[in-house]
Structure formats: C-alpha cells, structure tokens
Amino acid sequence: MDSTKRLFGVLFWVFTAALFAGAVVLAFAFTPDEATMGAVQKIFYVHLPVAINSFLACFVNFVASLVFLWQRRRTWDDLATAAAQVAVVLLTIVLATGMIWGRSAWGHWWTWSPRLTLSLVLWLLYVVYLVIRPSIPSAQRRAVVAAVYGAVAFLDVPLVYLSTRLMPQDVHPTEVVLAPSMRLTLGLWFLPVTLLTVGLIIVRRRALALQSQTRAVLAAAENDGPVPATIHPTGGVL
Amino acid sequence: MSRVWSQIAVLAGKDLAIEARTRQTLGLVVVLGILIIVVLGLGLGPQQMAPAPAPGMGGAAAAGATPGAAPGAAPGAAPGAAPGVAALWVAYLFAGVLCFEGSMAVERHDGALAGLLLAPVDRGVLYLAKLVTNLVLMLVLALVLTPVAVLLFGFDLSPAPGSFAAIMAISFVGLAAVGTLFAAVVSSSRLQGGLLAMAIFPVSLPLVMTSTQMLIRLFGQKSASGLSGLGILLAFDVIYLVAGWLAFELVLEP
Numbered sequence: 001m002d003s004t005k006r007l008f009g010v011l012f013w014v015f016t017a018a019l020f021a022g023a024v025v026l027a028f029a030f031t032p033d034e035a036t037m038g039a040v041q042k043i044f045y046v047h048l049p050v051a052i053n054s055f056l057a058c059f060v061n062f063v064a065s066l067v068f069l070w071q072r073r074r075t076w077d078d079l080a081t082a083a084a085q086v087a088v089v090l091l092t093i094v095l096a097t098g099m100i101w102g103r104s105a106w107g108h109w110w111t112w113s114p115r116l117t118l119s120l121v122l123w124l125l126y127v128v129y130l131v132i133r134p135s136i137p138s139a140q141r142r143a144v145v146a147a148v149y150g151a152v153a154f155l156d157v158p159l160v161y162l163s164t165r166l167m168p169q170d171v172h173p174t175e176v177v178l179a180p181s182m183r184l185t186l187g188l189w190f191l192p193v194t195l196l197t198v199g200l201i202i203v204r205r206r207a208l209a210l211q212s213q214t215r216a217v218l219a220a221a222e223n224d225g226p227v228p229a230t231i232h233p234t235g236g237v238l
Numbered sequence: 239m240s241r242v243w244s245q246i247a248v249l250a251g252k253d254l255a256i257e258a259r260t261r262q263t264l265g266l267v268v269v270l271g272i273l274i275i276v277v278l279g280l281g282l283g284p285q286q287m288a289p290a291p292a293p294g295m296g297g298a299a300a301a302g303a304t305p306g307a308a309p310g311a312a313p314g315a316a317p318g319a320a321p322g323v324a325a326l327w328v329a330y331l332f333a334g335v336l337c338f339e340g341s342m343a344v345e346r347h348d349g350a351l352a353g354l355l356l357a358p359v360d361r362g363v364l365y366l367a368k369l370v371t372n373l374v375l376m377l378v379l380a381l382v383l384t385p386v387a388v389l390l391f392g393f394d395l396s397p398a399p400g401s402f403a404a405i406m407a408i409s410f411v412g413l414a415a416v417g418t419l420f421a422a423v424v425s426s427s428r429l430q431g432g433l434l435a436m437a438i439f440p441v442s443l444p445l446v447m448t449s450t451q452m453l454i455r456l457f458g459q460k461s462a463s464g465l466s467g468l469g470i471l472l473a474f475d476v477i478y479l480v481a482g483w484l485a486f487e488l489v490l491e492p
Binding site: 144 | 416419420423433436437439440441443444445447448451452466467470473474477478481485489
C-alpha cells in the first residue's frame with residue numbers, strides 16, 4: 001500500500017513538473033510578445049491561474065473548517081491549516097506578480113484598485129489565521145478557534161469584494177481579448193498550477209498529521225503511557 | 239421571546255453596572271481614543287487637516303501660507319473630511335478592541351465565566367448580551383471621540399449629521415458583532431491585546447472601506463450617492479450577527 005502510494009506521489013510530481021516545463025516553453029516560445037507591454041505581459045500566464053487557485057485554497061480552508069466544526073476530527077483541522085498555508089504562499093505570488101505588472105503597465109507598484117485591495121485583504125486574513133494558531137496552547141481549542149476564524153474569514157470575501165467596488169476607478173480589465181495562442185497558453189498554465197496547489201495542500205496536510213502524531217508519541221513516552229498505534233513513519237510522498 | 243429580552247437586559251445590565259461603578263474600561267479607552275486622534279493629527283501635519291480659516295480672523299496669516307485652502311477656491315471640498323474620517327475610524331477600531339477585551343475580562347475574575355455558563359441561559363443570549371454591552375460602551379466612546387475629531391480635524395458634520403450617525407451606528411453593530419465573538423476566545427486563552435486586534439481588523443475591513451467611502455462622498459464631495467454602500471453595511475451586520483450567535487458557544491468553552 002505504502003509503496004504504491006509513494007509511486008503515485010512521485011509520478012504526480014514528475015507529471016506536474018513536466019507540465020510546468022511545457023507551460024514555460026509555451027509562454028516564451030509559442031506566444032508572441034504583447035504589442036505594448038512586451039515580455040512583461042508573460043507574467044499574466046502565472047498571475048491569473050495562481051490568483052484563481054489561491055481562491056480555491058481559501059475555499060478548501062472554509063469547507064475544512066466547517067466540516068471540522070461539524071465532525072470534530074483532527075484531520076479536517078490539518079487540512080484547513082494546510083490550505084491556509086498554501087493560500088498565503090499563492091496570494092503572496094499573486095501580489096508580487098501583480099505589483100510587477102502594475103509597475104510596468106500603469107507605472108505604479110500599488111494602486112488601491114478593487115482587485116488589488118481584495119488580494120491584499122485576503123492575504124491579511126489568512127496570514128492572521130496562521131499567526132493566531134500558535135498563540136493558543138491547547139490543540140483542541142486551537143482547532144476550534146481556528147475553524148471559527150476560517151469560516152468567518154471566508155464569509156468576509158464577498159463583502160470585501162463588494163466594498164472595494166465603492167472605491168474609485170478600476171485598472172483591471174473586466175474582459176480580456178486574447179490571441180488564440182495566448183488563450184491556449186493561459187489554459188495550459190492552469191493545469192500545473194492547479195496540480196501544484198492540490199499537491200501542496202495534500203503534502204502539507206500529511207506533514208501536519210505526522211507532526212501531531214509525533215507530539216502524541218513524545219507525550220506518551222514522557223508519561224510512560226501506551227504509544228499510539230496510528231503513526232506511519234514511512235508514509236508516501238503524497 | 240420576552241424572556242430572551244429580559245435575560246439580555248439582566249446580563250447586559252450586570253456588565254454595565256460593573257462598568258458604571260468601576261469605569262475600568264471606559265476610562266482607559268476614551269483616553270486612548272483621544273490620544274490616537276491627536277497623534278494622527280500631528281502625524282498628518284497641520285496642513286493636511288486645518289479647517290479653512292475664516293476670513294477676517296486671526297487665521298489670515300495661515301491663509302497666506304496655504305492659499306489653495308482659502309474658502310471659495312475649491313467649492314464643495316472640505317479639507318478635513320477624509321483625514322478626519324480616517325482618524326475617527328482608527329480611534330474607533332483600536333479603542334473598540336479594548337472595549338471588547340475589557341467587557342470579557344470582567345468574566346475572568348472569580349470564576350465568573352463558569353457561573354455564567356452554568357446559568358440556565360442559551361449561549362446565544364450570552365452573545366447578544368455581551369454585544370449590547372459592547373455597543374453601549376462604543377456609543378459612549380463615540381460620543382466623546384467624534385466631537386474631539388470634529389474639533390481637531392475641522393470637518394463639518396452639519397450637512398448630514400443624521401446620515402453620519404446612521405452610518406456609524408450600523409458600522410458599530412458589525413464591528414461589535416465581530417469583536418464580541420473573538421473577545422470570547424481571549425477570555426480563555428493567550429489570544430490577547432495585539433492578537434485580538436489582529437483577528438478583528440482584517441475581518442472588519444469591509445466596514446471600514448465602505449463607511450469611509452460613504453462618509454467621504456457625503457462630506458468631502460457632497461454628493462448624494464453617499465448612501466450607496468448601506469446595503470453592504472447591513473449585509474455585514476446580518477452575516478456576522480448570525481455567525482457570532484452560532485459560533486459564540488463554540489469558542490466560549492472555558
């Protein structure tokens with residue numbers, strides 16, 4: 001069982017890496033340089049899929065938080081934490097690529113436009129999620145509080161979106177007309193980025209589960225109690 | 239239903255009676271709020287927020303220094319509106335967090351929280367009672383801080399005082415709904431001070447964004463479209479009142 005799992009994990013990452021390589025080749029060799037922005041426009045192929053996937057990670061955090069509050073099983077807490085960690089990484093990439101784009105397209109690193117503000121608030125919400133967790137000593141309470149915060153934070157997203165639209169001017173285009181080759185490349189970029197997101201969430205969840213099991217074993221060893229039998233030190237790569 | 243109301247009245251009355259006798263939260267919070275407004279005023283610099291000096295008064299020299307701010311040069315533009323609103327919100331947020339923390343800290347002494355949890359009262363009612371307490375505290379806070387900001391930042395509330403009060407009241411309900419929920423976490427963990435602020439601020443950013451935009455439109459640009467964000471504020475209130483009412487029980491376990 002473990003060896004097939006491991007093989008599957010290796011295949012998964014090799015496949016994802018190959019797709020990434022293909023996507024990079026497509027972006028640089030296949031698509032033409034955009035007329036006004038030149039090579040900087042290629043950021044777009046990374047920016048949009050990562051942005052969409054960061055919302056996906058936030059949504060996973062929301063669902064896992066709700067399921068945890070319903071079932072109170074540790075594994076959902078681990079999944080929610082993993083999703084929040086991945087969401088913060090992806091949102092950081094979104095903000096960084098977006099700022100580079102903004103600098104070359106509009107001349108400013110930052111404007112308080114609706115979508116930039118939305119990304120920034122999302123980033124703040126999930127960074128705070130990760131900061132709050134270690135401040136609560138009891139594992140059970142930490143999980144409950146984090147789950148409540150995760151649910152509350154995600155409920156905020158539509159409200160943030162609506163309130164940002166009250167702000168003046170939007171630099172983001174609402175519809176983009178792309179050349180066919182650009183559209184194909186953009187579509188292909190979605191595959192590896194989505195696989196990376198899903199893979200990272202699964203790997204992080206597994207790491208967190210092992211971490212808490214290790215803590216349980218150590219605590220049991222200190223108290224000379226029975227060692228929990230649930231630990232699998234040779235878990236798969238995934 | 240009337241039983242719920244009387245329960246809320248008893249619970250909130252208890253908190254407010256304690257506060258009225260000790261004034262341990264309000265004393266601290268009001269001073270902090272005034273301090274924040276003063277610090278922001280000094281940080282922004284007098285040029286940013288000085289009210290346009292009235293002609294013929296001692297401000298003539300100041301008018302000479304900032305000719306662009308002379309009255310009539312920019313009709314309809316109130317220079318103090320945007321920084322004033324921003325300063326008010328920062329003061330409300332920080333002082334509000336201390337209100338929420340203070341009203342829950344009362345329960346930490348002498349096992350009061352355990353007694354409260356043992357009382358034959360629905361936990362949702364406990365949430366609503368704390369919410370009422372926090373709203374009363376914030377109202378007192380606002381009654382002191384708003385005139386201070388109006389004076390120091392020289393922004394004129396007279397065009398639409400009713401709208402200002404309504405926008406702020408609706409925003410306070412939302413802020414207190416979020417704050418009361420997270421303050422319950424504080425009472426039984428190390429999530430204190432700065433961390434409580436960290437939990438409350440990002441979640442309440444839609445309130446801040448919406449109401450500041452509305453107020454700037456109302457007072458700065460004097461346009462009638464200032465009330466277009468009212469739906470967002472009300473939606474925020476409803477969503478977080480329901481979420482807080484449902485989740486309060488979960489986070490309150492001592």
